[in-house]
Amino acid sequence: MHRRLIAPGALAASLALLAIPASAADFTPGAPGAGDSYYPGAGNGGYDVSHYDLRLKYQPQTDLLEGTATINATATQDLSRFNLDLGLNVSEVRVNGKKAAFQRSGDQELEITPRSGLRKGSAVTIVVRYAGKPSEVKINGYTAWQRTPDGGIAAQEPESAAWWFPSNDHPRDKATFDVSVSVPEGSQAISNGVLQSQSTRLGWTRFNWRSNKPQAPYLATLAVGKFDITTDTTENGLPVLNAYSKDLGDNAGAARASIERTTEVAEWLETVFGKYPFNALGGYVPNVPTSFALETQTRPFYSPKAFANGSNVSIVVHEIAHQWYGDSVSVENWKDIWVNEGFARYSQWLWSEKEGEGTAQELADYVYASRPADDPFWQVKPGDPGPDNQFHGAVYDRGALALQALRNKVGDKTFFKILKGWPTERVYGNASVRDFVSYAEKVSGKPLGALFDTWLFQAGKPSAPALGRSATAGRSASKGAPVQPKSWKKIAATNSLHDHR
Template sequence: MRHRLTVPSAAAAFLLLAVPASAAEATPGAPGIGDSYYPDYGNGGYDVSHYDLRLTYQPPTDRLEGTATVVATATQDLSRFNLDFALEVREVLVGGKKAAFATSGDHELEITPAAPIDSGRPFTVVVRYRGTPSKVQVKGYTAWLRTPDGGVAANEPEAAWWWFPSNDHPLDKATYDVSVAVPDGTQAISNGTLQSTTSRLGWTRYSWRSNRPQATYLATLAVGKFDITTDTTANGLPVINAYSKDLGDNAGAARASVERTAEVADWLSGVFGPYPFNALGGYVPNVGTSYALETQTRPFYSPRQFANGSNVSVVVHELAHQWYGDSVSVKDWRDIWVNEGFARYAQWLWSEKEGEGTAQELADYVYAQHPAEDAFWTVEPGDPGPDNQFHAAVYDRGAIALQALRNEVGDEDFFAILKGWPTERRYGNGSVRDFEAYAEKVSGRPLGALFDTWLFTASKPSAPAARANGIRAGGGADAGAGAAPRPKSWRAIHATDTVHGSR
């Protein structure tokens, strides 16, 4: 039986005036940000400006407890919104008031605030949570890496779900404070600068700050027992590198490579323009993976990267990403070429500088090495598909595209483009077509056919088409692998072919 409440007309008018117009219009934020490859990654309805993460981690049990404070602004009238997260949530507050929450899908935390949030209004979300990250799987997979003495969060395109709730897409960047308490004798490594270290009752808390916009997958955490080296660059930037104490035979080669971080960054500044962040470094935990990752200001390296000796080329690759991938990030994950093609080309330029093979020789060799029937040519670097996002073609064919561009526009315009793009879009995002338009603006040349040939054609460009872009086939209409000499740097460069081969 229903009871209908009858309200006198004057009172009814008062109640209508008392209810904000937006309350009736508020709608849920979208459960995805709109990515073409990963529709449920990120969320709609708000923009995050800052994450404050206060964590406690116990290495023997892999137990993580945390309180995340997310500072955001509504971009629509919000009745409900989502965060991406996979651990157990204990409590959620929005604006200091308890909020209802539920989970859905693989990684959606649905939050309903006590009252709708007006568009344009800043708000804070506090999430208290706990869990064992290595035991939490999404589609049979965990991005959290266990080590003999701790754990590591470093993966792409997703890693945040296993250690903090977020709007997990590069379109929504934010600044970070990461404070982690670990047992004495253990260290916690993260992005940016170390603000403080305090000890109390057997626990040491490390507080890190990343004060430039940072995508969620570029946030990292490593807990374990490390040897830590510190220095400053000539310009005063702090350099912090960390190495697990149990790297075994790979320890020396790892140090011989990563300790050259400041030197490499200084050289890259001459290629891509001023370094965009306020800290430098790298870390090598004792993990069984084989990839590396451009975690902002402090790239992650697997020990296996150094199994054959020092490899400065992988350091060049990950530091190049600080400009191409970190400072300027993808708009959509299909735009991965604006990250990986440039990081690979930076390795080619380093090879050129070191006298181990010019970028032209490397481009010629890649073209000659893969016959027309090779599946390498079926992947379009400009839109490779989610299953081929980190395919060798995105790297190598993607780098050929840049050498073809260099040949077309000449060195002066080419290097102006390489510096101008990360300057114009610093801390923002860009797509493949955005870069094409920018290159056309700087050079004053139509470049659509060149980009289509090397980035958007699912077959090997013919020898005449390659020669038209300055790529030498080495003889014959379809040169074989032996037609172009193998540059000296080839082995070191392709020791990094597993830089993101984690899955």
């Protein structure tokens, strides 16, 4: 007979989870928001999600989505109740196997009250049965679900999960995902990560997708429709899957000519940012009227309009760069959007430099010189632009200027060490603008607060020396006008993709 010895500390910890609190006052509701100053209703407090298992059925003709979501989480406080973000109709909720009371509040809050309180540190399993038409859901006046002639898609920023599954919809709460979707035979369901399997029975085809690395809920995507699909494998063994709506019209060729270079772009970006952080690559283009693109994890969404004027690999560079800057390392709060967009834009400048179509410095000189001091562009502060300007062009272009100023300040060797080290040190985590400033100072050994304050936090056009260049750099000697790099039109085409609503 063996006796298992339990250390006193471990025994005390175990008993603490089982202990009955002295009074109900020990249990309190989780917050109805994650505390984001830009989007107070986004996300929730009191728990941390580790995994979403979504089993869905979608009918393209009626836009009816039926789902059962199983959510694995851990209570981060003694909880009397907690919220999930969801805009669809709920028929049943279970917490740890037992039916729980629930009610709706506002546009997206599903308030859940379990039969008994949940102790801090305890494992929680939540099952939600729900249904509805995602296109009819409006949260904060907009929709993240788009109908297409043959189906529908979920892709939006800063929130998109609440239109198709219950979640803690804030980038700070990342989780792994299993997404299983049943659609009428002849249609396809595209999501993130790796397609594990598919099977057809009684006129329905089920697609099973898996994302095995932490993923922010807004980066989860679903596209149902009829697609032409291409597959491949990278030299490192990663599966590549691209999907194109069968009805892209005149944009079809340009879309393929751009997105089929995803593997090439990712391999090049690995030389700049380090090892690719996820288990799959790809992209998809549905037949939608909108004009934005989004870095949905492992499989970015692209509007057909992104290729209306021909192929544009620069757009693909932007969205794949986000896999490091935005997806693997995500914002701490939405005011920190520069740690996503400034770097994705700068990656386009680096691609231009690689392709011999204008160096990053030439692009910086052009952007700087082409915006007069009284242009409202300079009044937007990329380090904290405000919710109304979160996707303003200044966050992208002035944000990239900040990185060029940093490059000029610390030199190429240190600069690229920072670019590669940051997503390695912060892999699968979250970070603020201030965190990046501290990291750059640590790696460079230089005080950089004034530089970043000038470019990210002060309204007004910085002086030319702040960029590390003379006031006449980048100008034609004969006319004094900015010199436009060859790559600029392709890069500027990304500007039309900024409006995510």
